Amino acid sequence: MSTDSKETNYTPASPLVKRLRTLKAWLYLLPALLFLGVFMVYPLIDVLIYSFEEGYNSASQTSFGTGWYNYAYVLHDPYFLQAVKNTFIIVIITVPLSTLLALLISLALNSITKLKEVFQTIFFLPYVTNTLAVGLVFMIMFKKTPYTDGLINMILAIFKTGPIDFIDGPYWAKMFVMCFYTIWVVLPFKVLILTSALASVDEVYYKAARIDGTSRFRQFTHITLPMISPMIFYLVITGFIGAFKAYSDEVAIFGTNLNSAGMNTIVGYVYDMLYGDSGGYPSYAAAAALILFAIVFTITVINLLISKNTSIS
Amino acid sequence: MKIRFEGLTKRFPNRNKKIKSEVIAVDNFTFEIPDGKLVGLLGPSGCGKSTALNLICGLETPTEGRIFFDEDDVTEIPAENRGVGMVFQSYALYPHLNVKKNIMFPLQNLKGEQKLTKEQMEQKALEAAKIVQIEELMERKPNEMSGGQQQRVAIARALVKMPRVLLLDEPLSNLDARLRIQTREEIKRIQNETKITTVFVTHDQEEAMSISDLIVVMKDGAVHQIGKPQEVYDQPTNLFVAKFLGTPPINVFTGRIADGNLLIGDEKILGKDYVKDTKDQEVYIGIRPEGFVLREGSDGKQEGKEGAFTGKLLTIEVMGRDTSVVFSHSASEIEDTRHRAIVSSENQIDPASEKVAFDLNPKKVFVFSKETQERLL
Numbered sequence: 001m002s003t004d005s006k007e008t009n010y011t012p013a014s015p016l017v018k019r020l021r022t023l024k025a026w027l028y029l030l031p032a033l034l035f036l037g038v039f040m041v042y043p044l045i046d047v048l049i050y051s052f053e054e055g056y057n058s059a060s061q062t063s064f065g066t067g068w069y070n071y072a073y074v075l076h077d078p079y080f081l082q083a084v085k086n087t088f089i090i091v092i093i094t095v096p097l098s099t100l101l102a103l104l105i106s107l108a109l110n111s112i113t114k115l116k117e118v119f120q121t122i123f124f125l126p127y128v129t130n131t132l133a134v135g136l137v138f139m140i141m142f143k144k145t146p147y148t149d150g151l152i153n154m155i156l157a158i159f160k161t162g163p164i165d166f167i168d169g170p171y172w173a174k175m176f177v178m179c180f181y182t183i184w185v186v187l188p189f190k191v192l193i194l195t196s197a198l199a200s201v202d203e204v205y206y207k208a209a210r211i212d213g214t215s216r217f218r219q220f221t222h223i224t225l226p227m228i229s230p231m232i233f234y235l236v237i238t239g240f241i242g243a244f245k246a247y248s249d250e251v252a253i254f255g256t257n258l259n260s261a262g263m264n265t266i267v268g269y270v271y272d273m274l275y276g277d278s279g280g281y282p283s284y285a286a287a288a289a290l291i292l293f294a295i296v297f298t299i300t301v302i303n304l305l306i307s308k309n310t311s312i313s
Numbered sequence: 314m315k316i317r318f319e320g321l322t323k324r325f326p327n328r329n330k331k332i333k334s335e336v337i338a339v340d341n342f343t344f345e346i347p348d349g350k351l352v353g354l355l356g357p358s359g360c361g362k363s364t365a366l367n368l369i370c371g372l373e374t375p376t377e378g379r380i381f382f383d384e385d386d387v388t389e390i391p392a393e394n395r396g397v398g399m400v401f402q403s404y405a406l407y408p409h410l411n412v413k414k415n416i417m418f419p420l421q422n423l424k425g426e427q428k429l430t431k432e433q434m435e436q437k438a439l440e441a442a443k444i445v446q447i448e449e450l451m452e453r454k455p456n457e458m459s460g461g462q463q464q465r466v467a468i469a470r471a472l473v474k475m476p477r478v479l480l481l482d483e484p485l486s487n488l489d490a491r492l493r494i495q496t497r498e499e500i501k502r503i504q505n506e507t508k509i510t511t512v513f514v515t516h517d518q519e520e521a522m523s524i525s526d527l528i529v530v531m532k533d534g535a536v537h538q539i540g541k542p543q544e545v546y547d548q549p550t551n552l553f554v555a556k557f558l559g560t561p562p563i564n565v566f567t568g569r570i571a572d573g574n575l576l577i578g579d580e581k582i583l584g585k586d587y588v589k590d591t592k593d594q595e596v597y598i599g600i601r602p603e604g605f606v607l608r609e610g611s612d613g614k615q616e617g618k619e620g621a622f623t624g625k626l627l628t629i630e631v632m633g634r635d636t637s638v639v640f641s642h643s644a645s646e647i648e649d650t651r652h653r654a655i656v657s658s659e660n661q662i663d664p665a666s667e668k669v670a671f672d673l674n675p676k677k678v679f680v681f682s683k684e685t686q687e688r689l690l
Contacts, residue, residue, distance in 0.1 A: 208405040211370055212419035212474070213393035222418075226409040 051286035070287035079259050080288060083269040089175060090182055090265070091243040098183040099235055102190030107220075109191070110198045120195065127188035134185060135252025142166035142177050142253075167254065174254070174263055182249055186242065190235050197231040198224065233307040237300060244296050247271065266292045314383050314477045314510050316369060318342040321378035323364050323534075338364035340534035342378065346512060346527070351504045353521035353542075354514045356531035357557070362514045365531070366480050369512060370397045382477060393422075395478075398471030398509075402483040404463045406455040412466050413451040416441055419474045441473040444503055461492045468503060479504070481513035485520055497524050518558045522546065530554050547676070552686040555599045555679055561637070561653040563599045565646040567683070570594055575680065575690075577644045582622050587675050591690060595683040597646060604677025605654035607638070607662065608670045626669040627651060629662055636660060640669050 013021070050056050051071070054064040074080050109119055126134065141151045144165040148154075153163040164170075166177045201224060209219050225232075247267035250258055258264035259272065266288060273285035321342035324335040338361040346352050354362040367373040369380065371392030379388045387395050398419075406415050416438040420429055429437070442448040445465035455463055464484065471479055484500060485493045501524040504511045515521050521528045522542040530538045530545060530553075538550045549555035555563050568577040571593050575583040582598075600622075608621070624640030638654040645652070654671060662669065680690035 202403070202405070204401050204403055204405040205407065207372055208399065208401060209418075210372065210392050211395075211397060211399045212470075213422040214418070215422070218422065223407060226407075 047286045047289060050283050051290050053283055056283040070283045071291070074284050074287045074291065077284075079264060079272075080266075080269050082259075082262060083264040083266050086175070086178075086263060087244060087246065087265045090179060090246055091240060093179045094182040094186065095236060095239040095243055097179075098186050098190060099232065099239060101183065102187055102194050102235070103232070105187070105191050106194035106198055109195050123191045124188045126185060127192070131185065131248050132252045135181070135249070138177065138181050138253055139167065144169075168261075171262060174261065177253060178250065178263060181253060182243065182246065185249060186239065190239070193231055193235060194228065197228040201227045230307075233303070237303045237307075240299050240303065241296055244292065244299070266295075315348045316346040316478060316510065316512070317381040318344055319379045319381070321365075321368060321380060322376050323361070323368060323373060324376045337361075337534045339368060339375070342536060344529070344536065344539055346510060349508045349510055350526040351501065351511045351513070351524060353525035353528040354512060354531060355518060355521040355528050355557070356516065358516050360531045361534040362516075362531050363482055364534075366399075366482055366512065366514050369478065370399050370480050371395045396474075396476055397478045397480055398474065398476030399480045400464070400467045400471050400482065400484055402486060404455075404467040404487075406463055406466055406470070408455050410454075411451065412442070412447065412453050412455075412458075413438055415455070415466055416469045416473050419470060423474075437473055438469075441469040444472060444506060445469045445499070459492075460488050461496055464488065464496060465499070468500075472503075472507065472509070476509060479507075479509045479511040481511065483515060484513055485515070485517070493520070500524060519560055522558065530557060532557075548688075549599075549679060550688055552597055552599065552681040552688075555681070555688075559601060561602050561655070563601050563679075564650070564652040564654075566598045566600070566642060566644045567646055568596055568598045568644060568680075570596055570680070570689075575678075577622065577642070580621055580623065582673055583675055583678060587678070587690065589690075591680075596689060597681040597683060597686070599679040599681065600673060601677040602637075602653045602655040604674045605638070605656060605671040606674060607654075607656045607660045608672055622671045622673055623668050624652065624671075626662075626664075626666055629664050631658060634658060636662070638662065638669055 052066045052068070054067060054069045056062070105123060109116060109123070112119070143150050144153060144163055144167070149157070149163040150166070152166065156163065164173050166173045205223050205227070206219060209223055214222070245267050246265050250263050250265055250268060254261040254263045256276070258268045259276075264272070270285045270288045270292070273281045273288060321339055322337070323339040324337050327334060327336055340361070342365065354365055356362050364373060368375050371387070371390065375388060379386055381387065382395070407418065410418065413435070417434050420434045420437060423429060439448060439451075442451060445468050447462060447465045447469065450458065450462060450466075453462075455466070458466070464487075468479075468481075481500070485496055488496055497520055500511075500513070513525075525542055527539065528542050528545055529536055532553055538545050538554045540548075545554060546558050549558065552565070556565065566577050568575060568582075570576075570588055570591050573585045573588050574581045575588050575596075575598065577598060605622070624642045627639045627641055630637040630639065635655050636658045638656055640652050640654065641649065642652060654669075678690075679688060681687060682689050
């Protein structure tokens with residue numbers, strides 16, 4: 001009986017009822033759509049338009065004409081090229097290194113039983129700490145002032161090297177601090193994800209492997225790694241995207257004048273074009289932003305293709 | 314290869330840390346599993362049978378006692394060097410590897426002189442796959458197979474390195490009813506073919522009865538009875554074993570022995586021939602469902618005659634081959650139990666009658682001491 005009454009609920013609806021239902025569905029979607037439209041879609045289109053408008057002035061809403069001029073300018077701007085170089089170095093060094101380190105730390109965390117929670121908390125602390133506060137700590141550790149060489153240089157002095165000016169000194173020293181900092185900041189999240197991924201691998205696989213005489217190393221390469229590979233790929237992809245968008249970390253250490261420090265990033269360049277000393281060039285900013293978008297898009301597609309292929313084989 | 318336990322004991326600290334006493338999972342095992350037999354460890358969940366299995370394979374180390382494979386003391390030998398194959402309840406097939414790679418996995422671990430070439434490994438994997446009849450599924454991934462097929466792969470993986478002992482943890486629990494019957498016959502066949510000493514764990518008495526050469530009935534870490542399935546069924550040593558084996562379960566009543574008679578309530582159900590010289594006492598009486606013989610014209614009219622057993626008729630379930638007579642009795646061990654007698658379907662019973670009277674087959678009646686629950690008769 002109950003099934004009968006259910007069936008009567010699903011009598012074919014009349015066209016009018018159907019249309020009303022569709023309308024209702026759209027009505028429910030409306031708030032989200034409006035929000036996305038105003039704050040996401042419209043600005044994106046606007047940026048695209050700006051990037052093709054020569055000498056756009058946001059105050060007077062005027063421009064000289066349209067074309068590829070902005071892109072040509074940006075791609076020839078030595079500051080932009082420096083920013084691209086910096087960004088790529090940061091990405092290429094920090095993403096693999098931080099993922100690898102996070103994996104090692106997670107493995108260690110997973111294999112201990114005593115004080116596990118304590119260590120997990122310690123490793124997670126940087127995640128809840130303010131970026132600028134962390135930057136300040138790094139400054140104190142690395143900066144050379146007339147009064148002190150900083151903590152790191154004091155340690156280096158024990159090994160009879162240095163002192164090196166990490167904040168205002170040579171490019172490689174600054175880049176080292178930058179990468180060190182970036183890795184340290186992104187590590188907690190990765191450790192968190194990987195520890196839970198490792199914990200979710202069923203213990204029974206290791207038991208089965210042990211009975212079959214599998215060495216610890218082979219257990220790791222043939223069981224653990226394949227099982228957590230989706231999470232690793234997730235971290236690599238989000239890591240790439242995050243590193244390409246780096247800006248606040250640089251400001252935290254080198255201050256807002258990144259161009260003179262030679263440590264600017266692409267996002268930093270965009271910001272400078274909009275608001276910095278050389279600000280007031282929204283068209284250049286738009287073009288730079290779109291170039292960044294193209295880079296991130298390409299890298300992500302490549303990443304996805306690789307992850308797909310490896311998971312099949 | 315035979316497996317021998319000597320005073321094997323495993324104690325775990327209580328999970329509730331406030332309780333100091335330890336949990337005894339395996340209590341003083343001393344017995345031998347003969348070579349080339351299929352042995353079922355049977356018991357209710359939490360009785361320690363899986364722990365026993367883990368002790369054999371070396372995933373757990375015993376608190377006391379020793380384990381011998383033939384004459385070798387393997388107690389201290391780690392799992393990887395014991396040469397056992399194990400099939401886990403969840404099969405534990407590596408989800409990212411196909412069937413062939415799963416089966417080859419144990420072979421790839423071999424080192425030194427035992428190391429095999431790729432061709433040899435593939436050859437061995439194929440042989441193992443043939444034993445469990447999955448050679449046409451070699452390229453499949455575990456998630457592309459049914460539970461029964463995964464089970465076979467797991468067995469093949471355990472067999473591929475020719476283990477000295479094959480262990481199966483609840484091998485049929487994840488399969489549906491039809492597949493379960495099919496697979497248990499399959500396990501029997503594989504064991505017959507390979508002649509590897511096989512120990513499997515189950516809580517399902519039917520499963521254990523149907524394929525084991527020997528069953529070990531366990532409860533609370535202790536072995537209650539070891540024997541061939543039919544022996545254990547026909548001659549249970551105590552009330553627990555009698556209750557645990559058999560479907561439908563044995564019917565248990567409270568009764569007494571008085572003046573050389575066995576009584577339930579006021580009814581003398583069996584006489585001197587059965588009771589012999591057992592002294593008078595309160596007892597539990599277990600009667601197998603097939604131990605009831607319906608009385609001619611069993612409408613309760615012959616009630617009171619010696620050897621009669623009268624119950625209150627509840628329903629009659631016709632199963633085709635035989636008939637279940639469901640009745641209740643005031644002397645049930647547990648009040649309001651629906652007892653079941655299995656009688657030939659040729660018997661005609663009037664479902665409307667209030668009472669039903671049986672004769673009893675003395676071979677199917679067991680008497681247990683009320684105090685110790687040990688078997689008296």
